[in-house]
Amino acid sequence: MLPWEFSLAWSGACLLAIVLYLRGLRQRRRRGEATGAGRVLAYLLGVATIYGVTQTHYDYLAQYMFFTHRAQHLVLHHAGPFLIALAAPLPVLADGLPIRIRHFSGWRPIARLLRPVYRTLQHPLIAPVLFVGLIYFWLVPEVHFDAMLSTDLYQVMNWSMALDGLLFWWLILDRRTPQQGGLGYGKRIAILLAVIPPQIVLGAYIVFSKNVIFDVYEVCGRAWPLDPLTDQLLGGLLTWVPATMMSAIGVLIILSFLFRDARKEDAADVSHATP
């Protein structure tokens, strides 16, 4: 459980995420508002997995083996943020903020400043490009090499994956209906499907490569003696299969949102029809 390389940023962010959430839950319980156990579990699990891959001894393995590194990014970019976004924790987190911070008058200008940036990043055409682009970027052999050598670049890499993962799944799993300002369900499904082929191509390229593409693990030594091509094959599979499976799960969840909305509409129609 203890960090391999302690990072105030990772530990602090995870701790803050948990403390705020628990405070929020308590506030809501006092007000008599219930928060689904499933959501609480998804959120805590999401934060815990992110802590697990960045601040435990697992981080050591992720630095010295390709496939464990791919698994780390699978959590940072896909699974962890997916679980967090699925829990839609924003109202709970807001409730968890100390009153003085919640009523801080500076929020409005800050929000106004950040909105254009956020809008751009969450544009339905830009978000998937960013999502896939980052995976590709950090796997450019030269870039990957430098990122694995330099402690600073390594941190930039992992943070960029986690933040982009949060943005992406936040957009996709937004609980707001399209009428409430959420992205249209068709567009969400289109984005989820659009990110599949490039990930398959990349994963397959790595899996079927006969040469070692990422020699940094050779250069720096592996966590334990493992055949480089086996390591690469496993890493490619992780980039390929579970990563694209997440899209499929995403589509199923969007469909459930769609049915939920349709049911609500039906219920509303029925209640209107019977005066």
Add this chain to the structure above:
Amino acid sequence: MRRCIMALFVTLWIAGCSDPDWQTKDISGLMPSLAFELIDENGNTVSADQFLGKTTLLFFGFTHCPDVCPTTLSRLDAATQRMDETARDEIQVLFVSVDPRRDDAETLDSYTDAFGPQFVGLTGDKAALDKLTRRYRVTYGYGEEDSEGNYDVSHSSAVFAFNAQGEARLLIRDSDPMEAVVADLERLTGEA
């Protein structure tokens, strides 16, 4: 945040256009300068400061190593042989054994002597080795022992090159061609 991004851009920019002439991997700014406290071939505790003033090549291995270590060390020896004489004297190779259980001072001494006078064998306890390997983001691990007590050791295959001031400059891979290594080493020793 903005400062971080600026710093990143500047780093990438500098990295992008700094010295395209290096033929091996330029690691200036990517890795920290030379620092360690280890035990040398005579059993004495030595620190990195004692090795400043010359171009230093750092390599991790173990004397029972069947292939990578002897190949790399003889390649380095061949490379230094091809440099001109003054440059040759300005270079030292530190061979750090990550297998202190089998590599005592004596073993290291006879091992490095076989390669040449510019080779210095070093090792240390687990804590010292862990600190040093972690600093250069390399690792090592031990395979399972066979019936005769032999075991494999996984280690880095890279050679890290530091200038006379101990700053990290180059990373030499075993795939780098000999001409590239010789040219870069000559240039690096010439910088001092």
